[in-house]
Amino acid sequence: MTLRLATQTPTYRIKVEVSLPTEKGRFERQDFWWDVRRVDSDELDELVLVKGQSEVIRRVHTAWSGVLGEDGQPLEPTPENLEALLLIPQVRVAMAAAYWSNINDVRQKNL
Numbered sequence: 001m002t003l004r005l006a007t008q009t010p011t012y013r014i015k016v017e018v019s020l021p022t023e024k025g026r027f028e029r030q031d032f033w034w035d036v037r038r039v040d041s042d043e044l045d046e047l048v049l050v051k052g053q054s055e056v057i058r059r060v061h062t063a064w065s066g067v068l069g070e071d072g073q074p075l076e077p078t079p080e081n082l083e084a085l086l087l088i089p090q091v092r093v094a095m096a097a098a099y100w101s102n103i104n105d106v107r108q109k110n111l
Contacts, residue, residue, distance in 0.1 A: 011035050011062050014102050018094040032066035035077075036099060044103065053096035054086045060099060 016034050019027040037060045039047065050056050063077040067085070075081050086092045 008038065011037055014098045016091075016094050016098045018090050020088075020090055032064055034061070034095060034098065035063040035065075036060040037062050053092055056099065057086065057092065057095050058082065 012035070014034050014036060015031055017029065017031045019029050022028050039060065047056050047059065050059070058079075061077070061082055065074070067075045067077070067081075069075040085095075
C-alpha cells in the first residue's frame, strides 16, 4: 500500500452518531455526515491546546449532510445553525468524539 499526498483534499467526511433522549426516557440513535477541514500537524497541536470542544468544532467545521431542521428540511451548515447544534450537549460531545476518534485512528494506523 502506498500514500499519495496528491490525493489529500482540503476537507474530509466523518460520520457522527448521536444518541438523543426521547420523551419516554429512552434514547434514539441518529447520525449525520460532517465535513471537516483537514489540518496539518502544527495546527493539530494547536487544537489540542484549545479550551473546549465547541471551539475545536468551530475551527474545523465546513459542512454537513443529514441534519434536518424542525420543518424536516435540510439544515444549512451556517455558523448560526452550527451554534444551535452545539447547544445540544449530546450533539456537541458526539461531534468532538467523532473528530478526535478519526484523528486518533489515523495516527494509530500510521504508527
